[in-house]
Amino acid sequence: MSGDEELAKDLGLLSALTIGVGTMIGAGIFVLPGEAAVAAGPGVAISFMIGGVISLFTALSASELGTAMPKAGGSYYYVNRALGPLFGSIAGWGNWMGLAFASAFYTLGFGEYLATFLPLPSVAAGPLALSSFQVGALVAGLAFIAINYVGAKETGNLQIVIVTLLVGILTVFSILGFLQADISTLRPIFPAETGGPAAVLPATGLIFVSFLGFAKITTVAEELKNPGRNLPLAVVGSVVIVTLMYAVIMVVLMGVVNWRQLGPEFTATPVIDVAELAFGSVGLAAVGIGLLTVAGLLATASSANASILASSRINFAMGRDKLISEKLNAVHPNFATPYRSIAVTGGLILLFIVAGDVKTLAKAGSVLHLVVYGLLNVALIVMREADLEDYDPAFRVPLYPVVPVLGAVTSFGLIAFMDPVEIGLSLVFVGGGLLWYLVYARGKTETEGVLSRTILRRREQLPDALVSAAVTVQPDGGEFRVLVPLAAPEHETDLITLASAIATQRGGTVDAVHIVTVPDQTALPYAAAHPEEIEEDYHAILDSARHDAETFGVDIETHTIFSHQSFQEVFQAARTHGADLVVMGWGENSHGSPGRVESAVEDIVMDLPCDFLVLKDRGFDPEHILVPTAGGPDSALSAQTARLLRQEYDSRITLLHVSDDREAGEAFLADWAETHGLADAERRVETGDIEASIARAATDCTLIIAGASERGLLRRLLGGSPIIELLEDVECSVLLAEQSHGRGYVKRLFGR
Amino acid sequence: MRSAKLSEHIVVPVANESDARSTAAALEAYRFGQATVVHVVEKGDGVPDKTPVEQSEQIATEAFQAFRDTFPAAETELVYDRDVVKGITDVAATVGASAIVFQPLPGGRLQRFLAGDRSLRLITEAERPVIALHGGDR
Numbered sequence: 001m002s003g004d005e006e007l008a009k010d011l012g013l014l015s016a017l018t019i020g021v022g023t024m025i026g027a028g029i030f031v032l033p034g035e036a037a038v039a040a041g042p043g044v045a046i047s048f049m050i051g052g053v054i055s056l057f058t059a060l061s062a063s064e065l066g067t068a069m070p071k072a073g074g075s076y077y078y079v080n081r082a083l084g085p086l087f088g089s090i091a092g093w094g095n096w097m098g099l100a101f102a103s104a105f106y107t108l109g110f111g112e113y114l115a116t117f118l119p120l121p122s123v124a125a126g127p128l129a130l131s132s133f134q135v136g137a138l139v140a141g142l143a144f145i146a147i148n149y150v151g152a153k154e155t156g157n158l159q160i161v162i163v164t165l166l167v168g169i170l171t172v173f174s175i176l177g178f179l180q181a182d183i184s185t186l187r188p189i190f191p192a193e194t195g196g197p198a199a200v201l202p203a204t205g206l207i208f209v210s211f212l213g214f215a216k217i218t219t220v221a222e223e224l225k226n227p228g229r230n231l232p233l234a235v236v237g238s239v240v241i242v243t244l245m246y247a248v249i250m251v252v253l254m255g256v257v258n259w260r261q262l263g264p265e266f267t268a269t270p271v272i273d274v275a276e277l278a279f280g281s282v283g284l285a286a287v288g289i290g291l292l293t294v295a296g297l298l299a300t301a302s303s304a305n306a307s308i309l310a311s312s313r314i315n316f317a318m319g320r321d322k323l324i325s326e327k328l329n330a331v332h333p334n335f336a337t338p339y340r341s342i343a344v345t346g347g348l349i350l351l352f353i354v355a356g357d358v359k360t361l362a363k364a365g366s367v368l369h370l371v372v373y374g375l376l377n378v379a380l381i382v383m384r385e386a387d388l389e390d391y392d393p394a395f396r397v398p399l400y401p402v403v404p405v406l407g408a409v410t411s412f413g414l415i416a417f418m419d420p421v422e423i424g425l426s427l428v429f430v431g432g433g434l435l436w437y438l439v440y441a442r443g444k445t446e447t448e449g450v451l452s453r454t455i456l457r458r459r460e461q462l463p464d465a466l467v468s469a470a471v472t473v474q475p476d477g478g479e480f481r482v483l484v485p486l487a488a489p490e491h492e493t494d495l496i497t498l499a500s501a502i503a504t505q506r507g508g509t510v511d512a513v514h515i516v517t518v519p520d521q522t523a524l525p526y527a528a529a530h531p532e533e534i535e536e537d538y539h540a541i542l543d544s545a546r547h548d549a550e551t552f553g554v555d556i557e558t559h560t561i562f563s564h565q566s567f568q569e570v571f572q573a574a575r576t577h578g579a580d581l582v583v584m585g586w587g588e589n590s591h592g593s594p595g596r597v598e599s600a601v602e603d604i605v606m607d608l609p610c611d612f613l614v615l616k617d618r619g620f621d622p623e624h625i626l627v628p629t630a631g632g633p634d635s636a637l638s639a640q641t642a643r644l645l646r647q648e649y650d651s652r653i654t655l656l657h658v659s660d661d662r663e664a665g666e667a668f669l670a671d672w673a674e675t676h677g678l679a680d681a682e683r684r685v686e687t688g689d690i691e692a693s694i695a696r697a698a699t700d701c702t703l704i705i706a707g708a709s710e711r712g713l714l715r716r717l718l719g720g721s722p723i724i725e726l727l728e729d730v731e732c733s734v735l736l737a738e739q740s741h742g743r744g745y746v747k748r749l750f751g752r
Numbered sequence: 753m754r755s756a757k758l759s760e761h762i763v764v765p766v767a768n769e770s771d772a773r774s775t776a777a778a779l780e781a782y783r784f785g786q787a788t789v790v791h792v793v794e795k796g797d798g799v800p801d802k803t804p805v806e807q808s809e810q811i812a813t814e815a816f817q818a819f820r821d822t823f824p825a826a827e828t829e830l831v832y833d834r835d836v837v838k839g840i841t842d843v844a845a846t847v848g849a850s851a852i853v854f855q856p857l858p859g860g861r862l863q864r865f866l867a868g869d870r871s872l873r874l875i876t877e878a879e880r881p882v883i884a885l886h887g888g889d890r
Contacts, residue, residue, distance in 0.1 A: 007832040008793065008795070008805045008808075008809075008832055010795050010796065010797050010798070010832075011796075011798065011799075011800070012798075015798050015799065019800070071806070072804030072805070072806055072807070073804075150866040150867070151802045151867075152866075157798055158799075159798065159799055160798065219800075220800040220801075222804065222805045222806065223796075223800060223801060223805060309800055312803075313804055316803070316804050316806075316807055317804075320806075329807070331768065331803055331807070331811060333767055333768055333770070333771065333857055333858070333859070334857050334858075334859045334863050334864070334866075334867040335802075335863075335866065335867055336767070336794055336802050336803065337802045337803070338802070338803055338807075
């Protein structure tokens with residue numbers, strides 16, 4: 001599929017730029033200037049400049065990370081990758097909620113513009129009192145959510161047209177306004193009523209919501225043409241463009257009308273008042289009002305729209321890392337949209353519209369984004385310092401480490417200038433993200449951050465407290481249970497050793513199960529009562545399993561199961577024992593003769609209850625592991641297993657990929673190795689016959705770990721169909737990995 | 753002139769895994785020559801897509817696999833197009849299909865309307881026979 005990759009990239013520089021500019025410009029100019037004017041007087045133009053500079057640092061860092069990792073999810077993804085899932089949870093939740101707050105804010109702004117020409121009612125029903133703005137916002141919010149839910153498509157260029165139009169209208173507005181402006185109205189720049197120059201930074205906190213948008217470009221980085229060039233240009237470019245526009249327009253607004261008259265007690269839409277005067281000077285007052293009203297509606301709508309879309313991308317990325325349920329990201333069969341994610345975000349937006357006012361929403365949205373931006377800058381530093389061979393961004397931040405350090409310090413620092421209410425509100429979500437990780441996600445996610453991996457790798461040189469902190473918050477994927485069905489005594493030690501190695505690395509337990517096959521004519525309760533009649537010395541195998549595991553220092557539980565059909569019992573046991581992984585043998589003496597169980601197996605193995613590792617045992621020796629891969633979902637399990645064995649045994653790993661085209665193959669394998677945390681393994685790319693290549697590579701290896709390349713390999717394998725001959729031919733042990741695809745019972749029962 | 757068989761080479765569009773499974777089940781009762789199963793990733797073309805590329809491609813892979821569980825010999829074709837119907841008819845033209853065979857997606861009139869009534873468009877816009885399947889396990 002990699003050859004088609006280019007076809008998926010259809011966003012050019014202009015499209016990317018309009019995503020950034022279109023999202024940002026709505027807030028700063030159309031919603032906030034009144035509040036901003038009251039907060040700092042004419043000096044608020046400087047607040048906007050400062051906001052722009054802070055954003056610029058983060059924009060540069062986001063550009064580097066975006067070109068290095070063009071993945072859906074943007075900021076969240078970088079933080080999760082670099083700092084691990086603990087911070088990933090905070091960034092994900094922060095970014096998601098921050099977008100919901102910001103969307104509510106944009107939508108409320110839209111309501112304000114709507115109310116200038118539509119007579120909207122205000123509602124007062126018991127404790128619920130809604131202003132006409134809020135009513136307008138709720139209606140508009142529902143419309144934006146519905147549009148995203150059914151995936152109505154704007155024509156591709158519409159966004160470009162809207163943003164160009166906006167910039168055009170605002171330019172004309174600025175010029176006309178500038179001609180009307182009176183410099184003396186701008187004095188004093190820092191009026192005493194607002195607190196003089198000291199008011200500038202708190203005002204920056206208020207207006208920072210006007211800069212949330214540049215990072216959204218990174219959430220669609222994978223769709224950009226030529227991302228190495230276009231991503232930094234669009235991200236940095238959009239920040240520069242809007243900063244200049246904000247500063248100029250603030251000066252114009254406050255040059256035409258005294259800043260005191262712009263405040264919310266006089267008007268909800270100061271821009272329109274100024275437009276009336278500015279366009280009135282050329283006898284077009286009505287045109288000015290009309291144009292700016294339309295512009296205000298378009299701008300706030302496009303901001304809200306882009307934010308709803310961006311939040312579904314963050315949900316997707318969090319779901320991919322198992323930080324939230326994948327169910328949230330289900331795609332609608334008819335609309336092809338992530339409808340559940342959109343509905344949930346939509347519900348939150350409506351809730352925030354009802355509960356909040358413009359100022360609180362703006363600042364809460366900003367604080368959460370500032371947390372994410374701060375973490376993003378730290379993520380960049382970690383990625384650079386970890387010195388990963390596969391970290392190769394096309395764009396590099398200038399003046400490293402000055403830019404990301406300033407980015408982190410200024411982002412976190414600006415939070416201090418917010419009010420306790422907004423900080424508190426945001427802390428609820430940050431704390432919520434933290435709790436969420438510890439309570440819910442830690443037991444599910446497996447992605448480990450570059451940071452903790454680096455700390456653990458260099459544990460000798462680092463202080464103990466740091467190392468143990470890193471260990472404490474490591475993802476554990478729940479209490480990890482490795483189920484080992486045992487049949488033939490001769491393979492017991494190897495299977496238990498393999499299982500113990502994995503359990504040790506995952507901090508889990510081994511669950512050894514001896515399945516005693518009972519002849520059909522013997523009743524199971526009878527067999528359970530008289531096990532020695534069925535199998536003499538039936539407990540010996542579990543005794544030695546216990547001994548082997550204890551030698552390894554891993555917790556072990558043992559069970560004996562009596563069954564008529566030993567093979568099916570493996571699946572049954574995996575389900576009832578809540579296993580995360582089954583390690584089993586495959587061979588003549590393992591679990592009944594394959595031919596006999598074929599039909600029975602067919603049905604069950606369709607849906608593996610958990611991940612499976614099947615060992616063709618020719619002596620377990622993990623010294624040099626060969627991992628042939630062609631990608632695909634099951635290759636993740638083989639990669640993970642190889643990694644765990646390497647951690648335990650310091651194994652040498654060779655990756656093998658066979659491709660028709662050497663160059664494409666090398667690119668594929670490098671990418672695959674990076675995604676699966678095996679970037680430092682040896683890579684071997686060959687062309688020609690797959691089996692011959694594997695056989696050649698296998699000669700100096702001690703263990704092959706192969707992923708089932710398609711669903712159902714295990715089924716064919718155990719169902720008695722011809723086994724891939726090659727795996728019979730090689731001399732070393734072969735471990736086959738097949739991943740559970742998580743088709744739940746409900747899905748199985750109802751077929752969909 | 754009667755040279756071409758209607759089922760010589762069919763193009764089968766599938767939307768997702770369950771659609772593919774159901775379509776394959778409905779198709780199982782019939783004989784045909786070659787089958788090319790198509791999934792169109794709907795592109796924004798200037799605006800961001802509805803779903804991330806990674807998710808879109810995953811949906812395609814799952815749909816193909818589901819179809820191939822029943823028809824292992826089916827060719828697969830992944831298409832990126834702004835217009836789903838055009839994506840399907842383009843593939844049909846490229847492979848020289850004798851017919852397009854599909855199973856209408858579930859959903860009421862409103863859903864169909866909102867989604868752009870692709871079934872109707874497919875029937876009217878394809879320049880070759882279009883066969884609508886019924887049954888499956890739907």
